Amino acid sequence: MKRLIFYLISFAIVAILGVVTYPITDSSSAITFFRYRRMVALEKYAQKLQRTESLVQGSYVDLTEYNSSYAKTPSTAFAKDDSLDYYYYIQISIGGQDFNVLLDTGSSNLWIPNKDCTSSACVNHNKFDSSQSSTFKPSNYYWIIYYGISITSSVYGIVGQDTVKVAGLTSEDQTFGLAIYESDDFAPYSFDGILGLGLDSLNTMPAPTLVSALVEQNQIEPLFGIHLSHYLNFSDQSSITFGGVDESQFRGEITFNPVSNPAGYWQIDVDDVLVDNSPVGFTGKNAITDTGTTEIYLPLADAQAIHDLIPGSWLAPTKDFFIIPCDHSAVVAFKFGGVSYEMPAMDLIFYPIGGNECISNIAVGAINGSDTWLVGATFLKNVYSVYDLNRTSIGFAHNR
Numbered sequence: 001m002k003r004l005i006f007y008l009i010s011f012a013i014v015a016i017l018g019v020v021t022y023p024i025t026d027s028s029s030a031i032t033f034f035r036y037r038r039m040v041a042l043e044k045y046a047q048k049l050q051r052t053e054s055l056v057q058g059s060y061v062d063l064t065e066y067n068s069s070y071a072k073t074p075s076t077a078f079a080k081d082d083s084l085d086y087y088y089y090i091q092i093s094i095g096g097q098d099f100n101v102l103l104d105t106g107s108s109n110l111w112i113p114n115k116d117c118t119s120s121a122c123v124n125h126n127k128f129d130s131s132q133s134s135t136f137k138p139s140n141y142y143w144i145i146y147y148g149i150s151i152t153s154s155v156y157g158i159v160g161q162d163t164v165k166v167a168g169l170t171s172e173d174q175t176f177g178l179a180i181y182e183s184d185d186f187a188p189y190s191f192d193g194i195l196g197l198g199l200d201s202l203n204t205m206p207a208p209t210l211v212s213a214l215v216e217q218n219q220i221e222p223l224f225g226i227h228l229s230h231y232l233n234f235s236d237q238s239s240i241t242f243g244g245v246d247e248s249q250f251r252g253e254i255t256f257n258p259v260s261n262p263a264g265y266w267q268i269d270v271d272d273v274l275v276d277n278s279p280v281g282f283t284g285k286n287a288i289t290d291t292g293t294t295e296i297y298l299p300l301a302d303a304q305a306i307h308d309l310i311p312g313s314w315l316a317p318t319k320d321f322f323i324i325p326c327d328h329s330a331v332v333a334f335k336f337g338g339v340s341y342e343m344p345a346m347d348l349i350f351y352p353i354g355g356n357e358c359i360s361n362i363a364v365g366a367i368n369g370s371d372t373w374l375v376g377a378t379f380l381k382n383v384y385s386v387y388d389l390n391r392t393s394i395g396f397a398h399n400r
Contacts, residue, residue, distance in 0.1 A: 027353035034321060034350055034359050041293045041374055042365045044106060044147055045265075086294050088228060088238055088377070089191040094176065095133025095162040099126050101195040103226070103240060104292030105266050105387065108202035108209050109145060110164070111177030112193035114157055121182035125192040128178055130160065135172075137161040143177050143205050153183045159205055166210070167242055169219050175207035197224070197291070197387065202264025214242060215389065222389040225249075226291060227399070228381035230347075250384035250397035255337040259392045260286050266387060268394050270373065271335035275309035285371050287334075289385065289394060293376030295350065297365030302373070306332065306362055310348075313360070322360040326352050332362070334379055336396060343382045 089100045099112045113122040115129045130136040137160060144156035157179040164174040179193070196203065200212050208216060215222045220243025227249040229236035239246060245254070261267035270285040282302065298306070300319060307313035310332075312325040324330075326349060333340040350359040361378040386395035 030351045030353050030359065031316075031321075034363070037295065038297070038320060038363055038365055040147070041290075041295065041297055041376070042367065044293075045288065045367045045372075045374065086377075087189070087191070088291060090166065090195070090240060092195065093165040094128060094174075095130070095136050097126070097128055097132060099128075099192040100190065101193045102189075102191045102292055103197060104194050104290070105197040105226075106288065106290035106292045107145075107194060108196035108198035108200065108264060109143070109177055109204055110174070110193070110195050110210050111143075111145075111155060111157070111179055113182065114178035114180050117157070117180050117182060119182045120184050121186035122179070124187070127192075130178075133162055135163045137173065141205070145177075145204060147185075153185045155179045155182050155186070157181065164210060167240075169214055169242060171210060171213045171217060171219065174210060174213055175205050176210075177205060194292075198266065199259075199264040199389070199392070211242065212389065219243070223386060225384060225386045226380070227384050228291070228377055230381060232346075245384070245386055249400060251400050252398055254384075254386055254395040254397045255339045256386075256388065256391065256393040256395040257337045259394065261288075266290075266394055267372065268336060271338065273306055274333040274335065274340055275306060275330055277331075277333075278309060280305050280309065285373060287336075287373040287375045288367075289380060290374060290376050291380060293374060294361070294378060295376050296362045296378050297367075297374040297376075298362065299366040299369075299371070300364045303362055303364050307360065315364075319364060321363045323353070323357050324348060324360045326356045326358040334375070339396065341379070341383050341396060341398065343379060347378055347382065 087102060089102045091098055091100055094112060101112065113125050113127040115127045117127060130138070139159045139161070141159040142156065143159055144154060146154045157177050159175060160178055161173045161175050164171045164176065196209060197211060198209070200208055203209055211224060214220045223244065225241040225245040227239045227246060229238040239249065257268040259267055260269050265288045267286055267288045270282060270287050272282050273280045285302070303322065304315065307322045307324070310324055310328060310330040312328060314323050316323060328348070329345050330348070331342050331345060332348060333342040348361050350361045352358045365374065367374060382399060383396045384399055388395065
């Protein structure tokens with residue numbers, strides 16, 4: 001039997017806590033920073049989401065059977081983790097030039113700054129120089145993306161093709177964006193650009209995503225797995241596995257859930273949420289899983305229902321976030337495909353604002369008033385997640 005091929009690369013964690021834009025020095029700046037992040041996350045999904053009913057239920061997959069269904073061999077690379085679990089990025093090479101790119105399952109574009117970018121956001125970032133690449137191919141196409149960091153937040157530029165290398169893999173003639181303008185909001189970030197890991201239908205450039213291109217070029221199988229580490233676990237390393245799963249990062253079975261939205265988001269149905277094993281009683285909810293977002297955003301009524309089961313919680317007068325006791329012990333679990341996945345009490349804390357009061361990582365934020373939730377790294381770092389392009393489904397397994 002042939003062995004499964006998968007490519008693993010660990011990636012560094014970047015905290016935006018304390019960046020120039022919003023240094024946290026007291027409770028007021030912590031709240032301001034939280035609201036800034038809330039705006040970033042919610043406006044990213046400002047377009048109307050069309051939801052379709054799932055055709056099948058979540059299904060268990062035995063790890064041995066799952067691995068044997070593919071036919072390629074492992075290649076592993078490791079990198080350093082640091083900071084506070086806010087953002088995760090990896091290093092890639094484009095045309096022989098290295099860039100740090102944010103891992104973002106909530107978008108599908110690959111872009112980096114171009115050498116001609118004079119925006120302040122480009123000044124301290126690595127920029128692509130086409131004259132230094134013998135494999136670069138220009139085009140007459142332009143692209144633009146609005147990220148919702150602020151009303152004017154956008155990135156735009158030209159489209160090109162070049163050789164992209166990541167985790168020992170090579171994609172020839174990969175389409176990517178070269179930003180000639182970035183709004184100032186991107187200036188404080190440690191990553192140079194973004195690697196969109198969403199489905200092809202979300203790509204604003206008329207070309208396959210990097211993952212899809214690697215599949216088409218027979219470099220990998222049509223899936224990737226992600227492990228996000230906890231910063232307090234210094235022996236742990238975050239990782240993304242292209243073309244398979246990293247068996248060392250999870251235990252038990254992978255449970256797959258079909259994607260419920262054809263618009264290109266990794267969006268699945270939610271069974272329920274439990275607080276200290278008590279079901280909240282949600283029905284008809286669905287969630288977008290987004291590694292490019294830290295917090296969890298729910299409509300007010302849904303967020304309230306969860307916090308009602310956490311003693312000492314209360315809604316801020318502005319009704320956009322909740323305060324929880326910093327020493328709370330509540331264990332919140334999200335249930336997908338019939339399986340519950342717990343988050344430890346510490347992961348519910350965004351930041352202390354004084355005394356025993358902390359901002360909760362489960363915040364208020366409806367996406368166009370829908371029943372769609374936005375589930376970021378606060379939850380995702382507590383599971384091993386697998387994104388299957390063939391089945392158009394997301395699998396979760398318990399971390400080791």
